[in-house]
Amino acid sequence: MKLRLAITVLGALLSTALLLPNEVRAEAASHGQERAQEQGGEKKREREQGGEKAKEGEGAKREAPKGQDSDEMRIAYQTALYPLDTCVVSGEKLGPDAKSFLVEGRLVRTCCGRCEAKVKGDPKDALKKIDEAVVRVQKAAYPMEKCPVSGEKLGEGAVDVVHNTRLVRFCCEKCVGEFKKDPESSLKKLDTAYMASQRKGYPLSTCVVMGGDTLGDDAIEILHGNRLVRFCCKKCIKEFRASPEKYLAKLDEAAKQKK
Secondary structure, eight states, X not given: OXXXXXXXXXXXXXHHHHHHHHXXXXXXXXXXXXXXXXXXXXXXXXXXXXXXXXXXXXXGEESSOSSOOSHHHHHHHHHTTOOOSBXXXXXXXXXXXXXXXXXXXXXXXXXXXXXXXXXXXXXXXXXXXXXXXXXXXXXXXXXOSBOTTTOOBOOTTOEEEEETTEEEEESSHHHHHHHHHOHHHHHHHHHXXXXXXXXXXXXXXXXXXXXXXXXXXXXXXXXXXXXXEEESXXXXXXXXXXXHHHHHHHHHHHHHHHO
């Protein structure tokens, strides 16, 4: 009798031992599935939030992103704003062999390598000529009536500053100092002002690259230099940047016809 009872107890223990790993594995698998579902939901929410943020920012995209990581990118950005079509040294017309290079982070263009060497040896006069040209060209269409730092109205004593190849105006020298600590904040305000000033009179109702349907509120807008350009999608922005002159000419022609 005792022997039979011992055999029964031993059989129950062995059965439990054999089933337990399967139960543990099943529970672990179930927990893993639940965790995977939770992570999948988190990733989906992150993608949706990222899409919403991207959509919110599409109306104020800058062509020159913060943190340009190469001289080529800096040159490409500043070329759209460069105010001179002549060499800053010789005064000769800039041709296809013109040299484009950076001095103190700023674009300078010369007719030849010899003039490039002169500028790099002593850039003071060249940068002064570029500054004067930037102010002269950009001041007429400057879109802000207030200082981007203080918000004060720009008066007769406004201070003109050339940041890279871009004019930024301030109410006083103190605000110029604040701007230099965080230029991006003021430049974003200037971008918004340029876009707002050009949006109403924009000459095309369709994408400058693809044409097609009329652009709605979801159109993507960028500034090429200080000029507003509107697109139906990001792919068209890449197409535009590959040959901006072609599409800017299209905008110019549309503007003439609209007058």
